[in-house]
Amino acid sequence: MSTPPPDGSQQPAYNPPPPAQGYPPPAQGYPAAPGYPAYSAAPPPTPQYGAPPPANPGRTMGIVAFILSFFVQLIALILGIIALVQSRKAGQKNGFALAAIIISVVLMVLGIIIAFAVVVPLISLSVDTLQACQAVDFSGTVEVHGIPIDCSTVSR
Template sequence: MSTQPPDGSQPPSYNQPPGYNQPPPAQPGYPAQPGYPAYSAAPPPTPQYMAPPPSSPGRTMGIVAFILSFFVSLVGLILGIVALVQSRRAGQKNGFALAAIIISSVAIVIGVIVGIVIAIGIGAAAAEYARLCAEYGSGVHDINGVTVTLQCPSN
């Protein structure tokens, strides 16, 4: 049984696909019209589009610096400064970078103060322990109504 279109015309014949290691058949071109260049049947290659440049340089880094300023203050401070410099060079403002610099700076100052207070407290406790060891020596002692066990280093 053959299938023919209802209008009686012959169905189009199909070409055999090229075998392996054979170049594909040449594509027919369109004839050039006067004043226009000739076009081939193959479509032009698709242009590769690049992502547009960031609208605000340093903005993403400023947001990252802002978040890090609460957890890792030194890293937040450094990234905040870099982000602010990038934004200023582009002539734009970056509130996140500025906030990261301020928060990181305050956190670092507070951390240094707390560290100094802790070091002074540990030093005072060590000095008091050394005084008690020199006065009472090793053993269990009743000092001002409190039972204290001292283990002093041997001299």
């Protein structure tokens, strides 16, 4: 409880003491003390950078999958699928992951076709060679599919 001053004048409820030499000025909202200039509040800080772009968690993995799709198709296919799923969950598109999946599948199918095109004739040639060499008791030379073969070099 405060008592009114003896002269009858009304004083404010709080009158801060004047700042001592070297101290900062009073905070905004309080009047400046007599003999001191009024300072305004500091302006709000300006943003240094714009808002970051939305994160695409599968982008880096999609790029890695794209590069690997030319060399290691199975790993690239798995990484591409994972990257595509992560990007879709974040609501983003991932062209690298999609391209990695497509390239990996196409190259794997081509690899299987080429493997059958090369392996099947080689197996057929080796079976025919073995049968021809057995017929001459693994001695001498035989001709299989137009190719002369020395049966002494054929293993039994």
